[in-house]
Amino acid sequence: MPRVTSISGRIADFTGGVSAFQVEARTVRALMRELEGRFPGLGDFVEDQMALAIDGEIFQDALGAEIGADSEIVLIPKIAGG
Amino acid sequence: MSDGNQGGVNLKVVGQRPIRPDGVDKVTGRAQFGADFHLPGMLTGRIKRSPHAHARVVSIDTRAAEKLPGVKAIVTSADFDAGAAGEVEAGESHAAMKEVAANCLAHGKVLYQGHAVAAVAATQPEIAAEALDLIEVTYEVLPHVIDVEAAMAADAPVLHDDMYTKGVTPKPGKASNVAAKHVMGRGDVAAAFKAAGVIVEGSYETAAVHQGYIEPHACVASWGADGQSTIWCSSQGQFLVRAMVAKILNMPLSDIKVIPAEIGGGFGGKTTVYLEPVALALSRKCGRPVKIVMSREEVFLASGPTSGAVMDVRLAATKDGKITGAEMTLKYQAGAFQGSPVNLGLMTAFACYDVESLALTGYDVVSNRPKVAAYRAPGAPMAAFAVESAIDDLALKLGMDPIDLRLLNAVRDGAKTVYGATVRCCALVETLEAIKASPHYQTPVGKGQARGVAAGFWFNVGGESSAAVHVDEDGGVTVVSSNPDIGGSRASMAMMAAERLGLPIERVRCTVADTTSIGYSGSTGGSRVTFATGMAVVEAAQKIVADLKRRAAQTWECDIAMVEWKDGVATCIDPAKDVKPLSMKAIAGKSAKTGGPIAAEVSLNAQGAAAGFGVHVCDLEIDPETGRTTVVRYTAAQDVGRAIHPAYVEGQLQGGAAQGIGWALNEEYVYGKSGLLENASFLDYRMPVASDLPMIDTILIETKPNPRHPFGAKGVGEVPIVPPLAAVSNAVSRIVGRRMTSLPMSPAKVLAEMAK
Amino acid sequence: MSRMVVNATVNGEPVEFLAGGGQSLLDALRDELRLTGSKEGCGTGDCGACSVIVDGRLVCACLMLAPEAEGTRIETIEGLADNGHLHPLQHQFLEQAALQCGFCTPGLLMASKALLDRNADPTESEVRYWLAGNMCRCTGYDKVVRAVMDAAADLRQAEKPR
Incomplete structure (x- = not known):
């Protein structure tokens, strides 16, 4: 199952301290739904304010991106720059 | 993409150095910047600012000012929509609109000297100034706190009584100035230090520095009686201004048209709003256009500098120089509202190096300073200063060449970053090797001089962009870009279109459109425009090529597969057809007969941006009498993927290096005991001038083009400000004979260190 | 506010404009003559964005009072190109x-x-x-x-x- 970790401590505010977990989702959209279902507020927070690294590639605002059965997903702060 | 990445083969325009399409306007004074607009009936707006670092606003009495003849409108935060909420994509992350609004006009409290409290619009500048004096603000002065560690202290005056540190479990029971704690890491750091052959450690600090764009913020806002409004302004993103103004004034986006003026520098500092909502609120009140232009003092006092930082770093390494673990703590000033780029500092700090175990902690801390804004690679230069200083210490301790040490630890493709990305198409090793082989590094260090080396990293981003390509009836082309051109992007947009269309660059012009004339785009920032908006341009040009081929096929009554497009000409490769090639001009001239005008617009959300790496080397000398440091030779090398217009890429490296040298040697926000800024002018805030700098040599590394961009481009604008702080300080430390840990290394500080 | 008439030559052409006693030459060029090519970066003579040439001397137009321009020959960026030919x-x-x-x-x-x-x-x-x-x-x-x-x-x- 895909595994989700986060480099942002902000996640803990929603998960009650849990920082790594497995998910069923196979697309980013499904992942957001799943996060929101498990930790109310987290899905919206991640969708609005975070980016994802899926198996090492960074995706921002890419709800359609696919997630593999053994994907490593890292939640990271959105990056904009100057 | 079949003909996607041309990999530098047979490129005719990309890689050349044509004159930029907007060049003549900019050397003749015709280019219209934010303060250059003038409308009939236009009023002058001015802003009343706090003289205190921290105070409660007890009352604002505008009655006397309102009576002054010529005063047409006065606004305070009460004129902003109280419901302004939600967030908008901005410079370094997301900006909470409530806080952006409260930064534009203070709500309840002023949080720094220069914080706006009210604004006036009048028929003459002199009347506006007089009216400001007549506005009576009663303050209850509160204790203030300026420095980041003082602000973190348990007994510090608290700026926001509803701010509880985020990222801490359990949730703190008491409000504080620490907006958030960020922790990231991996591996077993304790074990790494236990097994270490060598350990180096140090504590570092950097001062708050300003982006220093020469053009002060400026805008003209005009509210129409039907609510439809127009804003002319200098910003890094017309769509961002529209979004923020709409939120703050509770207006529909479609009622606001933002026309981007030319922009006189931004460096991240123009990725937010200060004046635009205020000017439009004034215009809404009196129905006349209002122009507001900041003075330089206002720019320093009330527009974003970047964070000053306090940092601790500790490295564990083997005796042969392999770094096995690192610990780092970053404390970044956010200014009056949360949102320092400390998380980006953590993510970038060790991005150049393959380090197994990392433990990184960051604090985002508010204090009575202006709210920070993005500044070129936000958060990265300070963290790199600490890390690259520590690596220099390691090289000294081990007696290793600083480049060899970095080569030993450099990330290569496939390495895992601490933030979850996997390194790809990375040319850091080639960049280090290029510096090592450079004439500069191969020349022995001059007598009385010293040399410093440092590396740097920036993510670069993609994101939402739109572009259109219009073919004129005579076969010429206009590219419509959605991003303000801050440093020559009209040239790169036109060049990429010309390349794909097979036209000479002179046949392609480029314009920057307002918010009603092109699809949405993110801001000009994050080193994203040539990558992301460039991708939209190339895709639009590809659509045009497909359309031209279709029209040629129609004309020749042949299969479209039999049409080849090359060098701006359609050729029929069907041997059965005896037809002459059709030029762009020929097809465009008869477009009405083949389906109408030839145009394409593409909007996309570009993924696949590639990070950039830079390595700088700096030779300098110090006058032992005065402590003044003079940089005598400087070389910057960078992994750029592919340079679309190499001269403007070189310019990014040179300009970034110059800003970094200023950060290292001279620039700082200086506060007195009363919490007031003591150097809010260019005379006292000392940016590098021509006589301070040598030529800055550049080496563009193009061995690893980004396969996710049609021509291989990587972002280039931000990387070059990351290495200079440590490149300079590593050299200064050699001469001083002691590690320099505090920026800027102003003459007085250097003299004091030399006297120790 | 009393304003005075100032006569000067700007980019080879005689001009006449009204100037307040405290108005800078830069403001007069930009606001009265609409020659906005000269820029204000600081207003204190530190940045040089308003550099113009007055009677052969390089000056920061933000530091010179507009009435002082009476009778002078002023060169600005708008006059640098010669009849459309770039300098x-x-x-x-x-x-x-x-x-x-x-x-x-x-x-x-x-x-x-x-x-x-x-x-x-x-x-x-x-x-x-x-x-x-x-x-x-x-x-x-x-x-x-x-x-x-x-x-x-x-x-x-x-x-x-x-």
Whole structure:
């Protein structure tokens, strides 16, 4: 199952301290739904304010991106720059 | 993409150095910047600012000012929509609109000297100034706190009584100035230090520095009686201004048209709003256009500098120089509202190096300073200063060449970053090797001089962009870009279109459109425009090529597969057809007969941006009498993927290096005991001038083009400000004979260190 | 507020405008004559974005009072090109990509012209010190200095007796 970790401590505010977990989702959209279902507020927070690294590639605002059965997903702060 | 990445083969325009399409306007004074607009009936707006670092606003009495003849409108935060909420994509992350609004006009409290409290619009500048004096603000002065560690202290005056540190479990029971704690890491750091052959450690600090764009913020806002409004302004993103103004004034986006003026520098500092909502609120009140232009003092006092930082770093390494673990703590000033780029500092700090175990902690801390804004690679230069200083210490301790040490630890493709990305198409090793082989590094260090080396990293981003390509009836082309051109992007947009269309660059012009004339785009920032908006341009040009081929096929009554497009000409490769090639001009001239005008617009959300790496080397000398440091030779090398217009890429490296040298040697926000800024002018805030700098040599590394961009481009604008702080300080430390840990290394500080 | 009539020559043409006693020449150029090519970066004479040439001398227009312009000959960026033909400095700034945002460019060009008017063959150091009053935040000055030196060479070439 895909595994989700986060480099942002902000996640803990929603998960009650849990920082790594497995998910069923196979697309980013499904992942957001799943996060929101498990930790109310987290899905919206991640969708609005975070980016994802899926198996090492960074995706921002890419709800359609696919997630593999053994994907490593890292939640990271959105990056904009100057 | 079949003909996607041309990999530098047979490129005719990309890689050349044509004159930029907007060049003549900019050397003749015709280019219209934010303060250059003038409308009939236009009023002058001015802003009343706090003289205190921290105070409660007890009352604002505008009655006397309102009576002054010529005063047409006065606004305070009460004129902003109280419901302004939600967030908008901005410079370094997301900006909470409530806080952006409260930064534009203070709500309840002023949080720094220069914080706006009210604004006036009048028929003459002199009347506006007089009216400001007549506005009576009663303050209850509160204790203030300026420095980041003082602000973190348990007994510090608290700026926001509803701010509880985020990222801490359990949730703190008491409000504080620490907006958030960020922790990231991996591996077993304790074990790494236990097994270490060598350990180096140090504590570092950097001062708050300003982006220093020469053009002060400026805008003209005009509210129409039907609510439809127009804003002319200098910003890094017309769509961002529209979004923020709409939120703050509770207006529909479609009622606001933002026309981007030319922009006189931004460096991240123009990725937010200060004046635009205020000017439009004034215009809404009196129905006349209002122009507001900041003075330089206002720019320093009330527009974003970047964070000053306090940092601790500790490295564990083997005796042969392999770094096995690192610990780092970053404390970044956010200014009056949360949102320092400390998380980006953590993510970038060790991005150049393959380090197994990392433990990184960051604090985002508010204090009575202006709210920070993005500044070129936000958060990265300070963290790199600490890390690259520590690596220099390691090289000294081990007696290793600083480049060899970095080569030993450099990330290569496939390495895992601490933030979850996997390194790809990375040319850091080639960049280090290029510096090592450079004439500069191969020349022995001059007598009385010293040399410093440092590396740097920036993510670069993609994101939402739109572009259109219009073919004129005579076969010429206009590219419509959605991003303000801050440093020559009209040239790169036109060049990429010309390349794909097979036209000479002179046949392609480029314009920057307002918010009603092109699809949405993110801001000009994050080193994203040539990558992301460039991708939209190339895709639009590809659509045009497909359309031209279709029209040629129609004309020749042949299969479209039999049409080849090359060098701006359609050729029929069907041997059965005896037809002459059709030029762009020929097809465009008869477009009405083949389906109408030839145009394409593409909007996309570009993924696949590639990070950039830079390595700088700096030779300098110090006058032992005065402590003044003079940089005598400087070389910057960078992994750029592919340079679309190499001269403007070189310019990014040179300009970034110059800003970094200023950060290292001279620039700082200086506060007195009363919490007031003591150097809010260019005379006292000392940016590098021509006589301070040598030529800055550049080496563009193009061995690893980004396969996710049609021509291989990587972002280039931000990387070059990351290495200079440590490149300079590593050299200064050699001469001083002691590690320099505090920026800027102003003459007085250097003299004091030399006297120790 | 009483305003006075000021007569001057701007870019070779006689002009007449009204100026307040405390108004700067820069404000008069920009607001009264609508010559907005000269820029205000600081208003205190530190950045040089408002550089113009008055009676042959390089001045920061923000530091000169508009009434002081009475009877003077003023050269601004709008007059640097000759009937649509770019000055060699303008040409070299474009060729060498010596501008990024372009905001400081008018001031840099006028300051450079004032230099070349009195020194046809400046060294790199002379260019750097002469331009020390003109801040540019984008370029790091490298390409600016090269452009000025190459424009000086172009002008010397053009002056050579054939």
